[in-house]
Amino acid sequence: MDYKNTLNLPSTDFPMKANLKSTEEKFLKEWDEISLYEKMTAKAKEKNFKTFILHDGPPYANGHIHLGTALNKILKDIIIRFKFMQGYYAPYIPGWDCHGLPIEHNVDKSLKNKDSISQVEKRKLCRKYAAEFVEIQKAEFKRLGSIGRYDNPYLTMNYSYEADTVRKMADFIKNGGLYRANKPIYWCSSCKTALAEAEVEYAEKTSPSIYVKFKIKSDLSDVVKLPEGKNVFAVIWTTTPWTLPANLAISLNPDFNYVFAEVNKNKEKEIYILEESLAEETLKKFGFKDNEFKILAEVNGKKLESKFAMHPFINRDSILILGQHVKKDTGTGLVHTAPGHGDEDYAVGLKYNLPAYAPVNNEGIFLNDVDFFAGMRVFDSNIHVIEKLKEIGALVLEEKIEHSYPHCWRCKKPLILRSTKQWFISMSINNLRENALKTVKENVKWIPKWGLDRISGMLEVRPDWCVSRQRSWGVPITAFYCKSCGEPLIDYDITMKIADEFEKYGADIWFEKDADYFLNETKIKKHIKCSKCGSEEFEKESDILDVWFDSGVSYFCVLKNDEDMKAIGFPADLYLEGSDQHRGWFHSSLLIAIGSQDGTPYKSVLTHGFVVDSSGRKMSKSLGNVIAPDEIINKYGADILRLWAASEDYKNDMRISNEILSRLSEGYRKIRNTIRFMLGNLFDFDDTADAVKFEDLNDVDKYEIHNISLLAQNLSRHYSSYDFHLVYQNIYKFVTSFSSFYLDVSKDSLYVEAKNSFKRRSIQTVLHYGLNILIKYSGPILPFTSKEAWSYFNKKNKEKELAFEYFDEIDENFIDFELAERFEKLTEIRNIVLSSLEKARTEKVIGSSLEALVIIRAAEEDYKLLSEFKISELKEIFIVSALQIEKLGTTNEENGEFISEAIVELAPGQKCARCWTFSESVGTHNDYNDICGRCRDVLIDLK
């Protein structure tokens, strides 16, 4: 007879095969229909939960998302979902960075003739372009399972955001932090704009490396005694020959000593000035042999201050000045100084009242009044400058040098330093630098903690923030210039009024109306006059703000001014971005918030590493190792991608490859299958009617309740400290051990015992308890799979959506370490039994372990432990049909301890056709002669 139908075999419709792609798409539609996120927030608000604010750093609205952005969004989503389930009100407002050069670039590229279009029209195109990518990325983020206020995100190009950006700038006008100056800044000749430090990339570049001699004009007799009639030269080194036309000085270090070396040059003797320690080496480099040069004298650098040299090819003096920036690791110890083309040059030039002379236009072309090189592009001119130097005999040596050189982050072309008039936010006014350094140390938790060192290091050395850009697509700097004298006018009240205009019409209005509109027609202020010349005619500033200012102001626009965030949003509990944002968004947000006296914008800052390939190299098109999120989602599903994001420690770089993903899918399948098996065994279980009280549970069951409760506590802890890889690790470890021990052991009772038997209900109670925890704690990481599992989980009073559920408090009574210890010791004995069974199996004594009779010859301690259990219990735990326990003699001594051993024989009796256990009771019943007594009782009961 076939007894299969009399067993309680697992039954569930939860499919074994996930088919994630299509179920995910189905669920996304459902979530959209029921407005999942809105319901979650409404519910949390209603319950007056504590708040948790994760402020989204805006990705740039250009192009499709890549794995890096996907990783970031997934991590954020895990946190948001966890916080909600933990009973927080955790509103999440995603944002996008919409202004800026890259978008303007792409719009320019799409135009046939970019100069034929007005600024206003171009801005419209940029807005449209950005809006399109916001929609594309929004769909891509939602596809990852990310939830948030996607219906109403923050966009830096929203009118209200643009207005708030200007209002925040107004704070800097008011407190004097914003100033205008003519000084060297990074300039991209191709993009024709100034750039900030955050927009500069360093790349290897080959440059000329030349030594040039400047003839000394001044009389040096008061300093040093030299032979009459010899020309004296200051020898400098530079890698940017094109800056020589702008040379105004030569810098020496006041702490260095300089030698006068006589050299034999074409049978004539001339004298070179070089730094003492570098002289010999350098002269040899120039080709002079030991007997071809002679050191005549040595003087301190200070002595040469304010002497004059002659510019090699321009009729102008070059003054010798002193500066600490002169080093002796490279060069000659004499530094060519062009205050218009270098930071240090500018700084030292200030002391000597040298102008920031930079005769180069915005395309990087020499102005018309530059002798010899007018009209040339600066980098092209290098070779001509060298030619010129050769021609006039001023070139001492020419080489090539490979060095890292600043490049534009957008067009990847080399940058130049060029002094122009720009707007800056001062690091010193209002003690910005000092205050920022103080607050990052005292008020922010950095995870990992080296984040503090990183941002502090940057804050310590960074120059004033150049915030103006010579482009169209952005928020204008609301300054004016007097038409007759050029004096700038920038005013707090006017700016605040302009902000109101932006609120209504967007920043576009700045480009549509003329200066008069803002200054007079709007009645902002009447009859404004130039403070310098009294003229009433003004023109508008054409510069816009750095996009880092836009995004940096997000805490203000979103956390302080958004309807949903007001009063609860500031400061944020958490900022979470890639570790490159220490110089980006973390930095700009901080400077703005501190600079405008709003306080620290974040309480903690969490950073993650970058996505790299399986061998640890970064993904790049040229290496061909780029994987698109889309590809992974279609092949494996978003839950697998999320599991990947959770499974690795994101504080380091995150490796990804097809192999890694397919390994991960195995892990996923294990978790899914265990859930499925648990579901299958609960098909007839009603938790309110059938659950066994904890006190009454069998010991093994109590032991598992202990394990599960401990698991829940650990998971909660790891989630709270954002250690998702430990969450995954723990879930996974639990699932495998639970499956191979408890589930395996329980199968017999679950299948064979009567449906409503205590034993079966006791186990089901554990399964129900465990499944509830397993599904809930998988929720933040695997929202799709756990939603699906949840829908099959029969529990009274449960929410339809897992996302509406909360984690349950763990009853401390469920945790019993003493009990656990007993079972852990028992597990050791079980392992001995299992290995004996394995041996017997190899020897073909048995196949299934149920064919076995096990005789345990137990050592003293083990014997004591075993006698605390009933034989029937132990039989189940070892999954054998018969068991005998004996005390061990004196053999088997190892390290002075007695080790228990197990002997395996074929079990007596016959195999029960129903439960497969071997029993002597099989064949003793007339009514059911092929089954055991236990099964017979169950069947009789069934009737």
Next chain:
RNA sequence: ACACCGAUAAUUUAACCGGUCAAAAUUCCCGGCCGAUAACCGGGCAAUAGGGGUUCGAGUCCCUUUCGGUGUACCA
């Protein structure tokens, strides 16, 4: 150039403050089961990047080399 981070079996992750033979799982190999079956169970193989040092004891601390990543930057 400098600073910081990282490198654990074929793969991915563990190992608290330095403490016993470095823990899992997946892959692979061997076997069982055929009532979770594109499943389940048992067994086996296999690692601290290289070299030094501190220590009774080091994956863990220090130095160094290699590789990878990130950041900083006045190489004029």
